[in-house]
Protein backbone atom coordinates (compact mmCIF):
# COMPACT_ATOMS: atom_id res chain seq x y z
CA UNK A 1 0.00 0.00 0.00
CA UNK A 2 1.42 3.42 -0.91
CA UNK A 3 1.43 5.13 2.47
CA UNK A 4 2.38 8.47 1.00
CA UNK A 5 -1.08 8.70 -0.50
CA UNK A 6 -2.98 7.17 2.37
CA UNK A 7 -3.19 9.52 5.31
CA UNK A 8 -6.19 8.73 7.52
CA UNK A 9 -7.49 11.04 10.24
CA UNK A 10 -8.33 8.36 12.77
CA UNK A 11 -6.36 8.18 16.00
CA UNK A 12 -5.30 5.40 18.32
CA UNK A 13 -5.76 6.28 22.00
CA UNK A 14 -2.63 7.96 23.34
CA UNK A 15 -2.04 5.04 25.68
CA UNK A 16 -2.04 2.45 22.82
CA UNK A 17 0.89 0.06 22.87
CA UNK A 18 2.44 -2.40 20.41
CA UNK A 19 1.45 -6.06 20.66
CA UNK A 20 4.31 -8.57 20.72
CA UNK A 21 2.88 -11.53 22.58
CA UNK A 22 3.65 -14.92 20.97
CA UNK A 23 3.02 -18.19 22.79
CA UNK A 24 6.22 -20.23 23.24
CA UNK A 25 7.11 -22.58 20.33
CA UNK A 26 5.75 -26.06 20.91
CA UNK A 27 2.79 -24.94 23.05
CA UNK A 28 -0.56 -25.82 21.45
CA UNK A 29 -3.24 -23.12 21.69
CA UNK A 30 -6.95 -23.67 21.13
CA UNK A 31 -7.20 -21.12 18.32
CA UNK A 32 -4.85 -19.15 16.10
CA UNK A 33 -6.61 -16.19 14.53
CA UNK A 34 -5.04 -14.80 11.37
CA UNK A 35 -5.87 -11.11 10.96
CA UNK A 36 -6.13 -8.47 13.69
CA UNK A 37 -9.11 -6.48 12.45
CA UNK A 38 -12.51 -6.19 14.12
CA UNK A 39 -13.45 -9.73 13.09
CA UNK A 40 -10.31 -11.37 14.42
CA UNK A 41 -10.23 -9.33 17.62
CA UNK A 42 -13.92 -9.72 18.47
CA UNK A 43 -13.62 -13.49 17.91
CA UNK A 44 -10.47 -13.57 20.03
CA UNK A 45 -11.94 -11.58 22.91
CA UNK A 46 -15.12 -13.66 23.11
CA UNK A 47 -13.24 -16.95 22.67
CA UNK A 48 -10.91 -16.03 25.53
CA UNK A 49 -13.91 -15.18 27.70
CA UNK A 50 -15.22 -18.68 26.97
CA UNK A 51 -11.98 -20.09 28.32
CA UNK A 52 -10.09 -20.77 25.08
CA UNK A 53 -6.34 -20.11 24.70
CA UNK A 54 -6.06 -17.73 21.75
CA UNK A 55 -3.23 -16.31 19.62
CA UNK A 56 -3.90 -13.48 17.12
CA UNK A 57 -1.35 -12.97 14.33
CA UNK A 58 -1.49 -9.69 12.40
CA UNK A 59 0.69 -9.08 9.34
CA UNK A 60 0.98 -5.34 9.95
CA UNK A 61 -0.10 -3.28 12.95
CA UNK A 62 -3.49 -3.68 14.59
CA UNK A 63 -5.92 -1.56 12.58
CA UNK A 64 -3.85 -1.54 9.35
CA UNK A 65 -6.66 -3.29 7.48
CA UNK A 66 -10.15 -2.00 6.77
CA UNK A 67 -11.00 -1.94 10.47
CA UNK A 68 -8.74 1.03 11.18
CA UNK A 69 -9.36 2.81 7.89
CA UNK A 70 -13.11 2.76 7.44
CA UNK A 71 -15.76 5.48 7.69
CA UNK A 72 -16.66 4.59 11.29
CA UNK A 73 -20.36 4.41 10.49
CA UNK A 74 -21.94 1.84 12.78
CA UNK A 75 -25.03 0.74 10.90
CA UNK A 76 -27.22 -2.22 11.84
CA UNK A 77 -28.70 -4.56 9.25
CA UNK A 78 -27.48 -6.18 6.08
CA UNK A 79 -27.90 -5.16 2.48
CA UNK A 80 -31.22 -7.02 2.60
CA UNK A 81 -34.34 -6.08 4.52
CA UNK A 82 -36.30 -8.43 6.82
CA UNK A 83 -38.89 -9.58 4.21
CA UNK A 84 -36.15 -10.65 1.80
CA UNK A 85 -34.26 -12.50 4.51
CA UNK A 86 -37.37 -14.42 5.57
CA UNK A 87 -38.25 -15.28 2.00
CA UNK A 88 -34.72 -16.32 1.17
CA UNK A 89 -33.73 -18.23 4.31
CA UNK A 90 -37.12 -19.50 5.51
CA UNK A 91 -38.91 -18.65 8.72
CA UNK A 92 -36.53 -20.05 11.33
CA UNK A 93 -33.10 -19.03 9.96
CA UNK A 94 -34.59 -15.87 8.39
CA UNK A 95 -36.03 -14.74 11.72
CA UNK A 96 -32.72 -15.47 13.49
CA UNK A 97 -30.86 -13.52 10.81
CA UNK A 98 -33.18 -10.53 11.09
CA UNK A 99 -32.65 -10.45 14.86
CA UNK A 100 -28.89 -10.78 14.39
CA UNK A 101 -28.83 -8.02 11.76
CA UNK A 102 -30.86 -5.75 14.05
CA UNK A 103 -28.35 -6.27 16.88
CA UNK A 104 -25.05 -5.41 15.18
CA UNK A 105 -24.86 -1.71 16.09
CA UNK A 106 -25.84 -2.54 19.69
CA UNK A 107 -22.89 -4.95 19.81
CA UNK A 108 -20.48 -2.07 19.12
CA UNK A 109 -22.01 0.51 21.44
CA UNK A 110 -22.45 -2.04 24.24
CA UNK A 111 -18.80 -3.04 23.84
CA UNK A 112 -17.75 0.62 24.10
CA UNK A 113 -19.93 1.14 27.18
CA UNK A 114 -19.29 -2.13 29.00
CA UNK A 115 -15.55 -2.26 28.40
CA UNK A 116 -15.11 1.50 28.86
CA UNK A 117 -13.30 1.77 25.54
CA UNK A 118 -11.54 5.07 24.85
CA UNK A 119 -13.41 5.56 21.57
CA UNK A 120 -14.92 8.87 20.46
CA UNK A 121 -18.51 8.16 19.38
CA UNK A 122 -21.89 9.78 18.70
CA UNK A 123 -25.00 7.60 18.64
CA UNK A 124 -27.57 9.75 16.94
CA UNK A 125 -28.52 7.60 13.97
CA UNK A 126 -27.84 6.98 10.31
CA UNK A 127 -29.64 8.76 7.49
CA UNK A 128 -30.24 7.02 4.19
CA UNK A 129 -30.72 10.04 1.95
CA UNK A 130 -32.95 9.73 -1.12
CA UNK A 131 -32.45 11.84 -4.22
CA UNK A 132 -35.09 10.21 -6.46
CA UNK A 133 -38.72 9.07 -6.08
CA UNK A 134 -37.53 5.46 -6.53
CA UNK A 135 -35.11 5.83 -3.62
CA UNK A 136 -37.91 7.35 -1.50
CA UNK A 137 -40.15 4.35 -2.22
CA UNK A 138 -37.33 1.99 -1.25
CA UNK A 139 -36.89 3.94 2.00
CA UNK A 140 -40.62 3.70 2.75
CA UNK A 141 -40.53 -0.05 2.18
CA UNK A 142 -37.51 -0.46 4.46
CA UNK A 143 -39.15 1.77 7.09
CA UNK A 144 -42.33 -0.33 7.10
CA UNK A 145 -40.42 -3.57 7.59
CA UNK A 146 -38.19 -2.38 10.41
CA UNK A 147 -40.92 -0.40 12.19
CA UNK A 148 -43.09 -3.53 12.23
CA UNK A 149 -40.26 -5.07 14.27
CA UNK A 150 -40.14 -2.23 16.74
CA UNK A 151 -36.89 -0.68 15.45
CA UNK A 152 -36.30 2.99 16.28
CA UNK A 153 -36.56 4.24 12.70
CA UNK A 154 -38.61 6.82 10.77
CA UNK A 155 -39.01 8.47 7.40
CA UNK A 156 -37.73 12.02 6.91
CA UNK A 157 -39.40 14.69 4.79
CA UNK A 158 -37.44 16.87 2.37
CA UNK A 159 -37.47 19.71 4.90
CA UNK A 160 -36.33 17.50 7.77
CA UNK A 161 -33.45 15.97 5.85
CA UNK A 162 -32.32 19.40 4.65
CA UNK A 163 -32.19 20.60 8.27
CA UNK A 164 -30.48 17.46 9.57
CA UNK A 165 -27.81 17.23 6.86
CA UNK A 166 -27.53 20.81 5.63
CA UNK A 167 -27.00 19.19 2.22
CA UNK A 168 -28.57 20.03 -1.11
CA UNK A 169 -30.56 17.81 -3.42
CA UNK A 170 -32.47 15.29 -1.30
CA UNK A 171 -36.21 14.61 -1.61
CA UNK A 172 -36.33 12.90 1.77
CA UNK A 173 -34.85 9.90 3.50
CA UNK A 174 -34.84 7.41 6.32
CA UNK A 175 -33.43 7.75 9.84
CA UNK A 176 -32.25 4.68 11.71
CA UNK A 177 -31.65 5.78 15.29
CA UNK A 178 -29.95 2.50 16.24
CA UNK A 179 -26.84 3.62 14.34
CA UNK A 180 -24.00 6.01 15.11
CA UNK A 181 -20.40 6.95 14.37
CA UNK A 182 -17.11 6.03 16.02
CA UNK A 183 -13.39 6.52 15.46
CA UNK A 184 -12.69 3.10 13.90
CA UNK A 185 -8.95 3.04 14.61
CA UNK A 186 -9.53 3.85 18.27
CA UNK A 187 -12.17 1.11 18.39
CA UNK A 188 -9.93 -1.52 16.79
CA UNK A 189 -6.98 -0.59 19.04
CA UNK A 190 -9.18 -0.71 22.11
CA UNK A 191 -10.63 -4.09 21.13
CA UNK A 192 -7.04 -5.36 20.97
CA UNK A 193 -6.23 -3.83 24.36
CA UNK A 194 -9.22 -5.49 26.03
CA UNK A 195 -8.57 -8.81 24.27
CA UNK A 196 -4.95 -8.77 25.45
CA UNK A 197 -6.09 -7.94 28.99
CA UNK A 198 -8.41 -10.98 28.76
CA UNK A 199 -5.51 -13.39 28.09
CA UNK A 200 -5.39 -13.23 24.27
CA UNK A 201 -1.83 -13.29 22.87
CA UNK A 202 -1.58 -10.72 20.07
CA UNK A 203 1.48 -10.41 17.86
CA UNK A 204 1.84 -7.71 15.22
CA UNK A 205 4.16 -7.96 12.20
CA UNK A 206 3.55 -11.68 11.94
CA UNK A 207 2.59 -12.34 8.35
CA UNK A 208 1.23 -15.88 8.15
CA UNK A 209 2.73 -17.61 5.12
CA UNK A 210 1.51 -21.17 5.45
CA UNK A 211 -0.91 -23.37 7.34
CA UNK A 212 -0.93 -27.17 7.39
CA UNK A 213 -2.36 -30.07 9.39
CA UNK A 214 -0.27 -32.72 11.05
CA UNK A 215 -1.24 -35.41 13.58
CA UNK A 216 -4.59 -33.78 14.29
CA UNK A 217 -3.18 -30.30 15.00
CA UNK A 218 -2.88 -27.22 12.81
CA UNK A 219 0.53 -25.68 12.23
CA UNK A 220 0.94 -22.03 11.38
CA UNK A 221 4.15 -20.58 9.93
CA UNK A 222 4.92 -16.88 9.79
CA UNK A 223 7.31 -14.92 7.59
CA UNK A 224 9.48 -14.07 10.58
CA UNK A 225 10.04 -17.75 11.35
CA UNK A 226 7.51 -18.34 14.14
CA UNK A 227 5.77 -21.72 14.13
CA UNK A 228 2.60 -22.24 16.14
CA UNK A 229 0.46 -25.24 16.92
CA UNK A 230 -3.33 -24.95 17.32
CA UNK A 231 -6.47 -27.04 17.56
CA UNK A 232 -8.27 -24.56 15.29
CA UNK A 233 -7.53 -21.68 12.94
CA UNK A 234 -9.76 -18.75 12.02
CA UNK A 235 -8.84 -16.79 8.91
CA UNK A 236 -10.20 -13.29 9.37
CA UNK A 237 -8.28 -11.60 6.59
CA UNK A 238 -11.35 -10.35 4.69
CA UNK A 239 -10.47 -8.12 1.69
CA UNK A 240 -6.74 -8.59 2.44
CA UNK A 241 -7.00 -12.36 1.95
CA UNK A 242 -3.99 -13.81 0.10
CA UNK A 243 -3.13 -17.35 -0.91
CA UNK A 244 -3.23 -19.10 2.51
CA UNK A 245 -6.30 -21.14 1.68
CA UNK A 246 -6.63 -22.14 -1.98
CA UNK A 247 -9.64 -20.53 -3.66
CA UNK A 248 -10.60 -18.26 -0.72
CA UNK A 249 -9.32 -15.02 -2.27
CA UNK A 250 -11.31 -15.85 -5.41
CA UNK A 251 -14.61 -15.97 -3.48
CA UNK A 252 -14.59 -12.20 -2.97
CA UNK A 253 -14.21 -9.10 -5.12
CA UNK A 254 -11.94 -6.69 -3.21
CA UNK A 255 -12.92 -3.09 -3.97
CA UNK A 256 -11.20 0.11 -2.96
CA UNK A 257 -13.11 2.59 -0.86
CA UNK A 258 -11.56 6.08 -0.80
CA UNK A 259 -12.12 8.82 1.76
CA UNK A 260 -11.40 12.51 2.16
CA UNK A 261 -11.55 14.76 5.22
CA UNK A 262 -11.84 18.54 5.23
CA UNK A 263 -10.01 20.83 7.61
CA UNK A 264 -11.94 21.26 10.90
CA UNK A 265 -15.11 23.24 10.08
CA UNK A 266 -15.72 26.75 11.39
CA UNK A 267 -18.45 27.00 14.04
CA UNK A 268 -20.91 28.42 11.46
CA UNK A 269 -20.37 25.55 9.05
CA UNK A 270 -20.37 22.99 11.85
CA UNK A 271 -23.77 24.30 13.00
CA UNK A 272 -25.22 24.02 9.47
CA UNK A 273 -23.73 20.64 8.46
CA UNK A 274 -24.96 17.55 10.32
CA UNK A 275 -25.57 19.55 13.54
CA UNK A 276 -26.71 16.39 15.38
CA UNK A 277 -23.79 14.28 14.13
CA UNK A 278 -25.59 11.57 12.18
CA UNK A 279 -23.93 9.33 9.59
CA UNK A 280 -25.30 9.62 6.04
CA UNK A 281 -25.35 7.33 3.00
CA UNK A 282 -26.49 8.70 -0.33
CA UNK A 283 -28.94 6.74 -2.49
CA UNK A 284 -27.02 7.21 -5.71
CA UNK A 285 -25.87 4.09 -7.54
CA UNK A 286 -22.27 4.79 -6.59
CA UNK A 287 -22.67 5.26 -2.90
CA UNK A 288 -21.10 8.16 -1.10
CA UNK A 289 -21.18 8.19 2.69
CA UNK A 290 -20.29 10.97 5.07
CA UNK A 291 -20.17 12.11 8.69
CA UNK A 292 -18.37 14.55 10.94
CA UNK A 293 -15.34 13.43 12.95
CA UNK A 294 -14.71 14.08 16.64
CA UNK A 295 -12.28 16.86 15.69
CA UNK A 296 -14.94 18.62 13.60
CA UNK A 297 -14.00 17.65 10.01
CA UNK A 298 -16.42 16.47 7.36
CA UNK A 299 -15.36 13.00 6.24
CA UNK A 300 -16.73 11.66 2.95
CA UNK A 301 -16.07 8.32 1.28
CA UNK A 302 -16.98 6.39 -1.82
CA UNK A 303 -15.63 3.95 -4.36
CA UNK A 304 -12.17 4.61 -5.76
CA UNK A 305 -10.12 3.31 -8.62
CA UNK A 306 -8.98 -0.30 -8.53
CA UNK A 307 -5.31 0.54 -9.08
CA UNK A 308 -3.40 2.00 -6.14
CA UNK A 309 -3.79 5.78 -6.02
CA UNK A 310 -0.70 7.77 -6.89
CA UNK A 311 -1.79 11.39 -6.60
CA UNK A 312 -4.45 13.50 -4.84
CA UNK A 313 -6.26 13.68 -8.21
CA UNK A 314 -7.39 10.08 -7.60
CA UNK A 315 -9.73 11.46 -4.91
CA UNK A 316 -11.09 14.29 -7.12
CA UNK A 317 -14.44 12.54 -7.74
CA UNK A 318 -15.07 12.64 -3.98
CA UNK A 319 -14.22 16.34 -3.79
CA UNK A 320 -16.77 16.95 -6.57
CA UNK A 321 -19.40 14.92 -4.66
CA UNK A 322 -18.64 16.93 -1.51
CA UNK A 323 -19.14 20.28 -3.25
CA UNK A 324 -22.31 19.09 -4.98
CA UNK A 325 -23.76 18.39 -1.51
CA UNK A 326 -22.14 21.35 0.25
CA UNK A 327 -21.22 24.24 -2.07
CA UNK A 328 -20.36 26.28 1.05
CA UNK A 329 -17.29 24.07 1.52
CA UNK A 330 -15.63 25.37 -1.66
CA UNK A 331 -13.11 27.37 0.39
CA UNK A 332 -12.43 24.66 2.95
CA UNK A 333 -9.26 22.66 2.36
CA UNK A 334 -9.22 18.89 1.93
CA UNK A 335 -6.52 17.94 4.41
CA UNK A 336 -6.57 14.15 4.38
CA UNK A 337 -7.03 11.43 1.81
CA UNK A 338 -6.88 7.66 2.35
CA UNK A 339 -8.28 4.37 1.17
CA UNK A 340 -8.80 0.75 2.16
CA UNK A 341 -10.17 -2.50 0.79
CA UNK A 342 -13.75 -3.76 1.10
CA UNK A 343 -14.68 -7.40 0.37
CA UNK A 344 -17.79 -7.98 -1.70
CA UNK A 345 -19.40 -11.37 -2.36
CA UNK A 346 -21.70 -12.13 -5.32
CA UNK A 347 -24.72 -12.65 -3.03
CA UNK A 348 -23.88 -9.56 -0.92
CA UNK A 349 -23.76 -11.64 2.27
CA UNK A 350 -20.83 -12.51 4.51
CA UNK A 351 -19.55 -16.06 4.00
CA UNK A 352 -18.45 -18.54 6.65
CA UNK A 353 -16.39 -21.46 5.37
CA UNK A 354 -15.08 -24.54 7.15
CA UNK A 355 -13.35 -26.58 4.44
CA UNK A 356 -11.84 -28.89 7.06
CA UNK A 357 -12.68 -29.45 10.70
CA UNK A 358 -11.05 -26.71 12.76
CA UNK A 359 -10.27 -24.44 9.81
CA UNK A 360 -12.69 -21.52 9.62
CA UNK A 361 -12.70 -18.52 7.29
CA UNK A 362 -15.00 -15.50 7.47
CA UNK A 363 -15.03 -13.07 4.55
CA UNK A 364 -17.28 -10.60 2.77
CA UNK A 365 -18.45 -7.73 4.94
CA UNK A 366 -19.86 -5.69 1.99
CA UNK A 367 -18.53 -2.47 3.44
CA UNK A 368 -20.66 -2.73 6.56
CA UNK A 369 -18.38 -4.66 8.84
CA UNK A 370 -17.96 -2.47 11.92
CA UNK A 371 -21.14 -3.74 13.57
CA UNK A 372 -21.41 -6.94 11.56
CA UNK A 373 -17.92 -8.26 12.35
CA UNK A 374 -18.17 -7.24 16.02
CA UNK A 375 -21.39 -9.24 16.40
CA UNK A 376 -20.29 -12.12 14.16
CA UNK A 377 -17.04 -12.52 16.12
CA UNK A 378 -19.04 -13.36 19.24
CA UNK A 379 -20.97 -16.04 17.34
CA UNK A 380 -17.83 -17.54 15.80
CA UNK A 381 -16.29 -17.70 19.28
CA UNK A 382 -19.33 -19.60 20.61
CA UNK A 383 -19.09 -21.99 17.70
CA UNK A 384 -15.39 -22.57 18.40
CA UNK A 385 -16.24 -23.27 22.02
CA UNK A 386 -19.19 -25.66 21.60
CA UNK A 387 -19.34 -26.66 17.92
CA UNK A 388 -23.04 -25.80 17.70
CA UNK A 389 -23.74 -24.48 14.18
CA UNK A 390 -26.98 -22.89 15.43
CA UNK A 391 -24.73 -20.15 16.88
CA UNK A 392 -23.90 -19.09 13.35
CA UNK A 393 -26.32 -16.60 11.79
CA UNK A 394 -25.14 -17.46 8.26
CA UNK A 395 -24.94 -21.02 6.98
CA UNK A 396 -21.48 -22.56 6.60
CA UNK A 397 -20.91 -22.68 2.84
CA UNK A 398 -18.37 -24.36 0.57
CA UNK A 399 -15.54 -22.25 -0.90
CA UNK A 400 -16.80 -21.41 -4.37
CA UNK A 401 -14.36 -19.29 -6.38
CA UNK A 402 -16.12 -16.73 -8.57
CA UNK A 403 -15.88 -17.85 -12.21
CA UNK A 404 -13.50 -15.68 -14.26
CA UNK A 405 -12.48 -13.93 -11.04
CA UNK A 406 -9.68 -11.87 -12.61
CA UNK A 407 -12.04 -10.49 -15.27
CA UNK A 408 -14.75 -9.68 -12.72
CA UNK A 409 -12.62 -6.88 -11.29
CA UNK A 410 -12.32 -5.28 -14.71
CA UNK A 411 -16.11 -5.63 -15.06
CA UNK A 412 -16.65 -3.92 -11.71
CA UNK A 413 -14.47 -0.97 -12.74
CA UNK A 414 -16.46 -0.55 -15.98
CA UNK A 415 -19.77 -0.78 -14.11
CA UNK A 416 -18.63 1.88 -11.62
CA UNK A 417 -17.75 4.25 -14.48
CA UNK A 418 -21.17 3.63 -16.09
CA UNK A 419 -23.07 4.18 -12.82
CA UNK A 420 -21.14 7.40 -12.17
CA UNK A 421 -22.36 8.64 -15.54
CA UNK A 422 -26.00 7.71 -14.77
CA UNK A 423 -25.73 9.40 -11.36
CA UNK A 424 -24.41 12.53 -13.05
CA UNK A 425 -27.51 12.63 -15.28
CA UNK A 426 -29.83 12.37 -12.26
CA UNK A 427 -28.30 15.30 -10.39
Ligand SMILES: Cc1cc2nc3c(=O)[nH]c(=O)nc-3n(C[C@H](O)[C@H](O)[C@H](O)COP(=O)(O)OP(=O)(O)OC[C@H]3O[C@@H](n4cnc5c(N)ncnc54)[C@H](O)[C@@H]3O)c2cc1C
Nearest residue numbers: 035037038039059065066067071073208340365368369370
Ligand atom coordinates in the same frame (compact mmCIF):
# COMPACT_ATOMS: atom_id res chain seq x y z
C1 LIG B 1 -12.49 2.94 3.29
C2 LIG B 1 -13.46 2.03 3.95
C3 LIG B 1 -14.62 2.56 4.51
C4 LIG B 1 -15.52 1.71 5.17
N1 LIG B 1 -16.55 2.26 5.85
C5 LIG B 1 -17.31 1.49 6.66
C6 LIG B 1 -18.26 2.08 7.52
O1 LIG B 1 -18.40 3.30 7.58
N2 LIG B 1 -19.02 1.26 8.28
C7 LIG B 1 -18.85 -0.11 8.27
O2 LIG B 1 -19.56 -0.81 9.00
N3 LIG B 1 -17.91 -0.69 7.51
C8 LIG B 1 -17.12 0.07 6.72
N4 LIG B 1 -16.15 -0.49 5.97
C9 LIG B 1 -15.96 -1.95 6.07
C10 LIG B 1 -15.25 -2.36 7.36
O3 LIG B 1 -14.11 -1.59 7.54
C11 LIG B 1 -14.88 -3.84 7.27
O4 LIG B 1 -16.05 -4.58 7.01
C12 LIG B 1 -14.28 -4.39 8.53
O5 LIG B 1 -13.29 -3.56 9.04
C13 LIG B 1 -13.73 -5.79 8.25
O6 LIG B 1 -13.03 -6.22 9.38
P1 LIG B 1 -12.14 -7.48 9.29
O7 LIG B 1 -11.55 -7.70 10.62
O8 LIG B 1 -12.92 -8.62 8.72
O9 LIG B 1 -11.02 -7.14 8.19
P2 LIG B 1 -9.75 -6.16 8.26
O10 LIG B 1 -9.93 -5.08 9.22
O11 LIG B 1 -9.43 -5.79 6.86
O12 LIG B 1 -8.62 -7.09 8.85
C14 LIG B 1 -7.98 -8.09 8.11
C15 LIG B 1 -6.56 -8.15 8.63
O13 LIG B 1 -5.94 -9.35 8.18
C16 LIG B 1 -4.56 -9.05 8.08
N5 LIG B 1 -3.95 -10.10 7.27
C17 LIG B 1 -4.20 -10.40 5.97
N6 LIG B 1 -3.44 -11.45 5.60
C18 LIG B 1 -2.70 -11.81 6.67
C19 LIG B 1 -1.75 -12.83 6.89
N7 LIG B 1 -1.38 -13.69 5.93
N8 LIG B 1 -1.16 -12.92 8.12
C20 LIG B 1 -1.52 -12.08 9.12
N9 LIG B 1 -2.44 -11.10 8.96
C21 LIG B 1 -3.03 -10.97 7.75
C22 LIG B 1 -4.52 -7.67 7.46
O14 LIG B 1 -3.27 -7.05 7.68
C23 LIG B 1 -5.68 -6.99 8.16
O15 LIG B 1 -5.26 -6.23 9.28
C24 LIG B 1 -15.28 0.31 5.24
C25 LIG B 1 -14.12 -0.23 4.65
C26 LIG B 1 -13.22 0.62 4.02
C27 LIG B 1 -11.99 0.01 3.43
